[in-house]
Amino acid sequence: MDTNNRYSVLLVDDEEDVIQIIVKKLDWEAMGLKIIGHAANGVEALELAEDLQPDIVMTDIKMPGLSGLDLIEKVRAAQLNTEFIILSGYGEFEFARTAMRYGVKHYLLKPSNETEITQVIVSCVETCKSKTASRVDSLLTLLFLTECHRKRFTASDT
Numbered sequence: 706m707d708t709n710n711r712y713s714v715l716l717v718d719d720e721e722d723v724i725q726i727i728v729k730k731l732d733w734e735a736m737g738l739k740i741i742g743h744a745a746n747g748v749e750a751l752e753l754a755e756d757l758q759p760d761i762v763m764t765d766i767k768m769p770g771l772s773g774l775d776l777i778e779k780v781r782a783a784q785l786n787t788e789f790i791i792l793s794g795y796g797e798f799e800f801a802r803t804a805m806r807y808g809v810k811h812y813l814l815k816p817s818n819e820t821e822i823t824q825v826i827v828s829c830v831e832t833c834k835s836k837t838a839s840r841v842d843s844l845l846t847l848l849f850l851t852e853c854h855r856k857r858f859t860a861s862d863t
Contacts, residue, residue: 712833714826715757716743717750717764717773718792723815727763727792730819736826747771754780759787760833761826766793766800774800777807786836788829792817 714733716724724743733740741757744750748770754762762780764773771779777789791804794815801812810832811825 711737711739712760712830713741713757714738715741715750715753715759715762717745717747717762717768717776718743719745719765719768721745723765723792727822731823731826736823737830738826747773747776750776751779754785754787755783758785761788761790761829763790763792763826766791766795774803774807777804777809781807788832790825790829792822 711734716727718724728740728743738761741759742753744753746768747764750762750764751771753759754776762776764776766773773791773793780787780789789804789807789809790811790813791800791809792813792815793800796814804812811828813821813825
């Protein structure tokens, strides 16, 4: 999330025209999102994901260098807190099953219309909000417990 409380998106597809259509067709700002980059292959996408740590990655599956599924696996292994959307021309069940194993909740087939993509993105934003709220709750709990612990030791010293 950036300083304007917008979640960040990385777009990954080896077809540049697909990325440009997605960028132009959707009202990213209205959804509370900012596109922070795009990549034409999985290798480039992994580097960007590690550097920029996007909240959401929308990726194709079959790309040169590193597939979308391999990208997801490596980002998960790096323990980045990223939601994934797969937008692919391949509707093979094995791809979907592998994606689900990696925690991907959204698998769209090309061509997908604006409404379908928007609905999936909004769902990812809600998941991101939920994760953020959970992290804030955890941090507040940790802060509270630390303060209680500090007060207990301060009181026992006197």
